[in-house]
Amino acid sequence: MRAATQPHPRSRGSGSDRVQCGFTLVELLVAMAVLAVLASVSFRGLSSILEAEAHVQSETRRWNDVAVVIAQLGRDLALSVPRPVRDGAGQVLAAMIISGPSDETRGQIVLTRLGDSDSAPSQSGLRRIGYRLRAGILEYLVWPATDSAPNATPSVNPILENVTDMQLRALNQDGSWSAVWPVGQQANALPRAIEAQFVLAGGERITRIFPLR
Numbered sequence: 113m114r115a116a117t118q119p120h121p122r123s124r125g126s127g128s129d130r131v132q133c134g135f136t137l138v139e140l141l142v143a144m145a146v147l148a149v150l151a152s153v154s155f156r157g158l159s160s161i162l163e164a165e166a167h168v169q170s171e172t173r174r175w176n177d178v179a180v181v182i183a184q185l186g187r188d189l190a191l192s193v194p195r196p197v198r199d200g201a202g203q204v205l206a207a208m209i210i211s212g213p214s215d216e217t218r219g220q221i222v223l224t225r226l227g228d229s230d231s232a233p234s235q236s237g238l239r240r241i242g243y244r245l246r247a248g249i250l251e252y253l254v255w256p257a258t259d260s261a262p263n264a265t266p267s268v269n270p271i272l273e274n275v276t277d278m279q280l281r282a283l284n285q286d287g288s289w290s291a292v293w294p295v296g297q298q299a300n301a302l303p304r305a306i307e308a309q310f311v312l313a314g315g316e317r318i319t320r321i322f323p324l325r
Contacts (some may be wrong), residue, residue, distance in 0.1 A: 174274075175281055178312075181272045182320055183249065185308060188241055189322040191225040194302050197240055200262040210280050210293040219278040220244035223305070224258060242266065245278040248313070274313035281307040 135143070136256040194207045195300055208223040220242060227237020240260075242253035250273075253266040282303035302324050309319045 131274055155311075177272055178318065180308075182308075182318070183254075184271075185243065186223050186320070186322050188223065189306055189324060192223045192302060192324060193238070194300055195224045195238060195258075196300055197224060199260045200260045200264050204299075206294045206299040208282075208293055210282055210291070210306075212291055218245040218276075219280055221255070221280050227255060238253070240266075243278075245275055248272050248275060250275050250278065250310075275310055276313055277311035279309040 223240035229233040240255035283305040
């Protein structure tokens with residue numbers, strides 16, 4: 113009679129001898145905590161990058177606007193002509209007028225310039241335009257006609273915001289600078305050059321000198 117087969121002695125092991133699979137609850141909690149920290153750090157980094165990009169884009173747009181305004185001012189001054197005008201009351205006004213700060217504005221310049229005809233300057237299309245700084249906004253003024261009709265007012269177009277100051281100076285024929293124009297008997301003349309200084313809300317100061325022909 114054959115003896116009964118006995119089980120192998122190592123086939124019966126205790127629970128500690130068996131291979132364990134998976135993670136314990138503590139390990140899962142630790143892993144989740146690490147992932148949460150990494151996600152928080154990544155979110156903050158991404159948020160900082162997006163904020164920096166938005167700031168760069170905003171600054172780029174702002175300086176582009178400043179460049180456009182300065183270019184337009186330079187073109188208007190380059191096309192200025194010594195042609196006096198009449199206001200709505202029939203009084204003769206100088207071809208170019210520079211006034212300092214007042215109760216309403218931080219500076220203003222008004223001038224007569226050649227018009228644009230087929231992209232070329234034209235004496236027949238004279239225009240009366242101006243720039244003034246009021247309540248932190250640089251405005252572009254355009255009169256409906258060179259010689260104004262009674263009660264005629266210019267159209268006002270805001271062209272640049274966050275400007276705290278605008279200072280204008282005219283270079284006289286004798287080489288001296290004046291904060292107003294005309295000076296003396298030069299109502300029908302133009303200065304040799306105009307210096308324009310703008311101060312932005314951030315403290316940036318921009319100075320340009322525009323020679324006149």
